[in-house]
Amino acid sequence: MEVDREVERTNTFIVEDNPALWELADNCARLWNEVNFERRQAYIHYRKFSWYPRRLYKKYAPLIGSATAQQIINKNNEAWRSFLALKRLKAEGRLPKHISKVSMPRYWKRNGRRELRIIIRKDCYRFEGGFLHLPKRLKLRIKGRLKWHGKQGRLEIIYDDVDEVWRGFMAVKVEKPPKRGGSKPLYIDLGVINLATVWFKGLKQPIAFSGRSVLADWWYWTKKIAKEQSRLARVNKARTSRRLRKLFRIRKRRFRHAVNAMVKAIVDDAAQLNISKIILGDLKGIRENNHKNGKANSMIHNFWSHTYIIQRFREKAEEYGIEVIEVDEHKTSSICPNCGSNKTVKRGRLLKCISCGVEAHRDAVGVLNIGLAQGAKLPAGAINGAMTRPLLLRWNGMKWEPKRAMNNQPMNTLEARISLLQRGECQPGTLGLELRSWLR
Secondary structure, eight states: OOOOOEEEEEEEEEEOOOHHHHHHHHHHHHHHHHHHHHHHHHHHTTOOOOSSOHHHHHHHHHHHOHHHHHHHHHHHHHHHHHHHHHHHHHHTTOOOTTOOOOOOOOOSEETTEEOOEEEEOTTSOEEETTEEEETTTEEEEEESOOOOOSEEEEEEEEEETTTTEEEEEEEEEEEOOOOOOSOOEEEEEEOSSEEEEEEOTTOSSOEEEEOHHHHHHHHHHHHHHHHHHHHHHHHTOOSOOHHHHHHHHHHHHHHHHHHHHHHHHHHHHHHHTTOOEEEEEEOTTTTTTOOOOHHHHHIIIIIOOHHHHHHHHHHHHHTTTOEEEEEEOTTTTTSOTTTOOOOEEEETTEEEETTTOOEEEHHHHHHHHHHHHTTOOOOTTOSSHHHHSOEEEEEOSSSEEEGGGTTTSOOOOSOOOOOTTOSSOOOTTOOOOOTHHHHO
């Protein structure tokens, strides 16, 4: 059987404003909404509907172009086929656990206004000299770097009403790199206080990425969000506003900027160290039956994004052909890595073994036990002071630095503007961190 050697990636960029875009996007949204209305009504009243609405196609093809009209109908077909497939799974009792409700495809509408979107077929656009050439002889300047190059796919141009810009999302198929040979693994223990603790065989001291400054920044923006929500409720009893959506976006971007910088540092250096696979502790069940005080609940259920972190590790590692594996880490931070005893005492972030007397940081214990459970061997006397105390890296708002390098300077907590061109990505060249420098 032939293995698929291509992976899909997305180039994101900003498209300059143009009156023709508004008219084109409005007609695209009208076509989607009319097609969707007919199908929703047919489904509600148990009637069959056509997968090719010829009447609507003929109505909008002269306005937006035949290829664009076809793409919007195809995208609506994809949404409805997905919906019907999920309904069948639900009837058979095989609905995925992460899906709690199956809803019909929604309209392109928000807050009483149409969502402005344009869908361009893969052979109906091209890039040339910093310009995007579209049907209807539209030539628009773009801002941003096209990171991925390969077989271009469908292009979607969406108006972002929060930042008030047009954003382009270009699907690209690139060649999948071959998997790395060998069996040298890197172990990672994920958490909230320390976002990730890293160790591999031969590393004298685990490395921990402290989440305290990231969490402090998240709380800062959470308070601003709460203040804005209170103001809206007091003034006109509104639930949302452009300013509120912008605050939510800033909070998410700042968190993801720190996470992406961390993931990039770990994976880039793992590739340099010839790591063949990354083994992550699986914490998917941490939210279940975990109800503490309000602040702890907010940290676990709102701040910490396990799924996003795992996704970023998989996507970044795939660029180097590194395999990512999730393993159960139940009780890994409660068992002594030196003697294997579960007779331990926890106090804050420290753990003490009653049997052998070892004292260690719990995140270091967790990542060491993940490695030991996967067959890693520690030489006699390896559990020493350095091994039980991870090297702590802190986020200064721009890059990750060792704690000792930041003791004599204040934390950079200014409201630094994150580039609108980067959607969940760190700025190239701003990281300045190589784990190799601490592994020597």
